[in-house]
Each structure stands twice: as structure tokens, then as C-alpha cells.
Amino acid sequence: GQQVMQIPQYQHVQEGEDFTTYCNSSTTLSNIQWYKQRPGGHPVFLIQLVKSGEVKKQKRLTFQFGEAKKNSSLHITATQTTDVGTYFCAGLSRNSGYALNFGKGTSLLVTP
Amino acid sequence: NAGVTQTPKFQVLKTGQSMTLQCAQDMNHEYMSWYRQDPGMGLRLIHYSVGAGITDQGEVPNGYNVSRSTTEDFPLRLLSAAPSQTSVYFCASRGQGLSSPLHFGNGTRLTVT
Numbered sequence: 001g002q003q004v005m006q007i008p009q010y011q012h013v014q015e016g017e018d019f020t021t022y023c024n025s026s027t028t029l030s031n032i033q034w035y036k037q038r039p040g041g042h043p044v045f046l047i048q049l050v051k052s053g054e055v056k057k058q059k060r061l062t063f064q065f066g067e068a069k070k071n072s073s074l075h076i077t078a079t080q081t082t083d084v085g086t087y088f089c090a091g092l093s094r095n096s097g098y099a100l101n102f103g104k105g106t107s108l109l110v111t112p
Numbered sequence: 113n114a115g116v117t118q119t120p121k122f123q124v125l126k127t128g129q130s131m132t133l134q135c136a137q138d139m140n141h142e143y144m145s146w147y148r149q150d151p152g153m154g155l156r157l158i159h160y161s162v163g164a165g166i167t168d169q170g171e172v173p174n175g176y177n178v179s180r181s182t183t184e185d186f187p188l189r190l191l192s193a194a195p196s197q198t199s200v201y202f203c204a205s206r207g208q209g210l211s212s213p214l215h216f217g218n219g220t221r222l223t224v225t
Contacts, residue, residue: 006154009152030210030211031211033213033214035214041218042202042216042217042218042219043155043202043204043214043216044216045213045214045215048211048213050211088154088155090155090214092210092211099145099157099160099170100157100214101157102147102154102155102156102157103154104152104153104154105154105155
């Protein structure tokens with residue numbers, strides 16, 4: 001079945017440094033969604049990418065969807081302590097039917 | 113709107129006990145689902161439902177039952193709890209369309225001893 005791989009599993013940065021997490025799917029995706037989970041909290045939807053090569057920005061966060069719609073990335077510029085949490089990508093494809101397949105997430109720790 | 117409400121927030125069970133995790137949403141969402149989250153494993157889909165009376169298995173369905181008698185409620189049943197079911201459980205729903213975002217509940221932390 002479809003698998004969504006996400007790397008790295010953990011990332012520890014100093015405040016002000018940049019951060020990137022990558023997602024790769026074994027199959028072509030219809031769309032990809034990104035979620036953020038704060039420590040002790042629940043996942044919260046950030047954004048969705050649908051088009052091949054799409055790039056979207058939310059303040060310091062930049063999301064990209066690959067040309068082949070098999071990979072995606074989330075880049076955070078100049079991290080802040082409020083960015084701490086786990087970032088998940090989740091892909092939807094014909095093979096997955098109605099269900100989103102989540103990557104295992106990247107846990108980001110930001111030290112001041 | 114309360115969104116997605118899960119109860120209880122915490123639960124401790126002994127091996128072999130049964131219990132039901134409750135999930136309710138007030139957004140009139142047709143799609144509802146249950147995930148479990150374990151360290152290093154991400155979110156794994158247990159069961160999902162695309163509407164009242166319709167349920168289907170996800171990635172890790174063994175040991176869990178679900179039913180969907182109403183649009184609002186989607187309970188998850190553990191018939192005979194096992195230590196391997198110690199986890200954090202999230203219920204999530206989404207609105208019309210496959211590309212709608214998931215709305216998660218606050219989670220239930222379950223420990224089976």
C-alpha cells in the first residue's frame with residue numbers, strides 16, 4: 001500500500017536557524033496536507049498542496065509540492081521557540097481511498 | 113461549535129478489560145476516523161467511517177471495533193484490552209470532499225497494565 005516517509009525524525013536547532021522536513025510517497029499523491037502538533041496537544045491542520053510544483057507560504061513557513069506529486073517539504077525560516085512541535089505530512093491518493101496516510105512526523109526542538 | 117470532543121481524556125485498564133472511547137462532532141461531518149499515536153510511529157489509522165452505517169478498516173484495526181449509528185458519534189471499542197494497546201488515541205473528522213482538512217479531538221491517553 002501507499003507509504004509516506006518523512007525525514008528527519010528529530011531536529012534540534014538554535015533559535016534563528018532554519019529548519020526543513022521532507023516527505024516522500026511511494027505513489028503519486030492527489031494532494032498533501034501538513035499538520036503541526038504541539039507537545040501534549042493534538043494535530044492541527046496547517047496547509048494543503050494540490051498542484052504539481054505548488055509553493056505556498058505562511059509567514060516564515062514555506063511549503064512545496066514536487067513536480068511529480070510524490071514529495072513535499074516544509075521549510076521554516078529563522079525558527080522561534082513557538083515553532084516547537086511535531087510536523088506531520090499526510091498524503092491522499094487513489095490507492096488510499098478515503099484515508100489520509102500520515103508520515104511519522106519530524107519533532108522540532110528549538111533552543112533559545 | 114465544540115468541534116470534535118473525545119472522552120475520557122485519560123484511562124487506565126487492566127489486561128482483558130473492555131471499554132469504549134467516545135467521539136462526537138458537531139460540524140455535521142460525514143467522515144470520521146480513529147488514529148493511534150505511539151512514539152516514533154506517527155499517526156496510524158485504526159478505523160474510519162464515511163457516513164452513518166458505513167465503517168471500514170484502516171492500517172491497524174485488530175483488537176478494535178467501531179460503529180456509526182449517527183452522523184455525530186463514532187465510538188471505538190476495545191473488547192479485551194492488551195498492553196500493546198497502550199497509546200494515545202485521536203478521533204478526527206472532516207467535511208465534504210476528500211481534500212478537506214482533518215479536525216482532531218484532544219485525544220485519549222490509554223494505559224493498559
